[in-house]
Each structure stands twice: as structure tokens, then as C-alpha cells.
Amino acid sequence: MSDDQQNDAYDYTSNTFYHDYMGNGGNSAFPFFGIKNPSIYNRPSPAQNLAGSSSTTSSYDPSYLSFTDCLQGSAADYNFLSGTFDMSCDSFPVCPVDNSSSDKNIIATSLGDAAAGGTTNSAENPRTPNSSVSFSSNETGIEEESSKSNTADLRTKGSEDGDDKSKKSSKPRKKGEKKPKEQRFAFMTKSEIDHLEDGYRWRKYGQKAVKNSPFPRNYYRCTSQKCTVKKRVERSFQDPSIVITTYEGQHNHHCPATLRGNAAAMLLSPNSSFLSSNSSSSSLPNFSQEFLTQMLPTASSNYPNNPPSYYQNFSPQQQQFHFPHDYNYFQDMNNSSFMHKPEP
């Protein structure tokens, strides 16, 4: 933990927090999950957390959004415009992380789709077997209550137009019928590169200026046939060094860049026993090995000879990663050798 991070502060009354996320002056290309995170309103305070934590490290700042948080979808209601979470949002996926819990389920909370009883065009837009998410009860509630509150930028037109190019004559929707929402997975990355390589091939299909932001939002679609996964990439107007990436949907194919095995890739792969250990399926995007290797700092053993390009461009200090407090979740994996605990 750096001094800079120690100097960061979180105001629990105003739910405001921010500063040099990485504590390194902002020169890291590593994805991280340290974002302004009011979702911790349902967390213990830092003091409480540290007091009750069995962790031997004090590097965890609970105001950083954790990897698990992201996987659970709590980043999905992040308001890109304001740089805050929409806490008034009824659909806010309240999935508090309980460090003392033995629950190792890090399945992302979906913000829609299957919870609504399936998409309206499931036949033409088949989901992967793994995408039939097992929803918790609150997720069902999320969908039921979400109609009035989701921010516009997080709305999705759903997958009904997937392969249908005649979108402009889209089918009329029954009154009261909600467009199904795709699963979303958002994270923030401190990077000078807008479009981070994640192993998949993407085609840009749109770019829009974002209100109150000098940075446009870019829209990408997976180039794989019949894969409806989309992602949006934009820079935070509050901190231009931060790239906000939002994945929507789930790939129905393997990552073209990684078919070889790797613990990190296996972690989030569709067939991961880790993901399915406490849930029947995954709603996570399945990232490539390289991407995960970058996200999960470890481990030179992962790439002893061929470190990812991002690694090659930065010094060890610059490669510092803010470890999520849920790090122990990963440690508990049988194949946890891919992860090394950072020195306190």
C-alpha cells in the first residue's frame, strides 16, 4: 500500500471518495477496481472491516471497488456522467460482500435479461448454456423494480435486434413489456489506451459524445458471428486517465486469443468449476488469459518468458495493482498458485 493510497479518504456521509487510485501518480496501465464506490454503504466502515478481518494485510481500502464487486455487478449502475453510483436506483444490485462468509460465489449479478423470464427472441439469439443465470432472490426483485430507475446510459436496447438488421422497423413491443437487459460488467482501468486488448475481436459500430464530458463514448460489438456481446468504452471526465469499460452480454464462443489453459483464464471461463461451484452458471464475460493475467497481478509464473505487453511497458512500481479485499476468494482456489499476495 502506498502512501498516496493511505492519504485517500472516504467520506461516509457524502459517499464521496477519490484520489490517486493506484497511489503511483497515475501511470499504470493495469486494470483495477478502485473506483468511487458508494456501494460500500452496505459495508462495514474501514475500521470495522479491518477489525473484523482475518486478513493480515491492511492494504484493503473498502472504498475501492473490489474485483468481486465487479463480478457481482455492483459496478453496473455506475453513472458515467457523474462518476457516481446511482444509489437511488431501485435496481441497484445490492450484493454486499461479506468477507467472513464462506460463500465463494463470485458470479456476477445480472441486471436483467434472464431474470425477466428470458429474452423475447431467445430463438434467434440463443444464449450459451452458461448464461442461464441462476439468480438470487434479490436479482429477481431487481428486474421487477428496475423499470423506473436505471440511468439512461446503462439502458440497453436488449438483444432483440441482435442479428436483425432491420432495426429501424423493430417489432412493436407490447404495452408494459420491458426490454430485457443484458448482463453488464463494468470496470475501470487506468490506462492511456482506450480500447484494452481482452483477447476478443471487436468492431466499432458507434461513437457518441457524452453529455458534460469532453470524451466520446465508443461502442463495440464482438465480431464473432451470432455473438451479441457489446462493450462500451469511455474515459472518465473526472479523471481522464481512467477508462471505463462496460461489457454487455456474454460471449457464446471461446476467446480466439486463448484456447490454452491458464488458471486465470479458467477462473472466468464458461466451464470454470470455480464459477459453477456455487452456481449453476456464469453471467460473466469470459475474458482472455492475457487480459486476466493483466487484471490479476501475479505472477510472473504466468508468463515467465512472454509478459503481456502492458507489463513490458511499465516498471514494477508502475505495475502496482490495488488488490481487492476479496482477494482471499481467489486464494481459496485450489489452483491459487497463479496469485501471489502483495507485500504489505
Add this chain to the structure above:
DNA sequence: CGTCTTTGACCTGCGC
């Protein structure tokens, strides 16, 4: 020639 990006127009949903 195939793939990808750019970009203006259009569609959709929401708030007033």
C-alpha cells in the same frame, strides 16, 4: 477485396 473505422441520421425511452 475484406475488414475496420468514421460519422451523420435515425430510433428509442425518459422527463418535463
Add this chain to the structure above:
DNA sequence: GCGCAGGTCAAAGACG
């Protein structure tokens, strides 16, 4: 109903 903003389409151009 209207205006606004986000999201998508698709033609045109760039590029290898």
C-alpha cells in the same frame, strides 16, 4: 407532445 440524450444503423472511406 416535445425535447433531450443515449444507442444503433449503415453508407462511405481508409487501410492492409
